[in-house]
Amino acid sequence: MMDILSQRLTPSPDAFATAMGSETVLLQVKSGIYYGLDEVGTRIWTGLQAGLKPSEICEKIAGEFDIPVATIEADARAFLEELKAHEIIIAE
Template identity: 50%
Template sequence: MADIFDEHLVPSTDAVESAVGDETVILHLKSGTYFGLDAVGTRIWAMVKDGVATADIAKCLTEEFDVTQAIAEADARRFIGELKANDILING
């Protein structure tokens, strides 16, 4: 199985977002499913939208939040994988 950090992912055109304070709500138009992102999820979402390589996201999280590299990598892999599995993020 390929490493998700090696993939170039972009937001799906079927995903629309709305900011709610420091959090984000994403609606997947085709499935009608809402996804609520906390502050860290919102930051990951912003980095993906800004074109930050998925491999660099965990490094950015360790610099911006009080978290170890191992935890940042595990959490980012899980979160990005979940967004990809639900077609919020697609290969671009």
Template identity: 45%
Template structure:
């Protein structure tokens, strides 16, 4: 099982904007555009270095009214994708 990412923070090289509640990202290393879904956008906004992974999962569980275990799995999965 992968370790918890402590106080995850966005890569400062990534250009992003929130538009109509969805994050749109440009990753400069591959010159690609990415459109995040609603849940991923919510997680993305928490990645400012002030929150622990478990705090983010708790916030997502509350915001989207899903079981904590499901939110933890989603947050973990998203963060692993970003690493």
């Protein structure tokens, strides 16, 4: 199976986002599931909307926050797998 960080992911057409300051609230319409994203989750979401691969987003975040990229990647994998499982993001 392909690593989720190397996949091209996009927000589902059934997912809606609302920015609230540096955070974002997501709603998956079909299931009614809400997610609250913190600042880093919001940066990942924004990067996906811009068409970036998750691996590219992780590198940017690691550089901005001076955190090892492996740490960001581990957290991003878990986050993205959860969003994908709930059909908030889909693979292209």
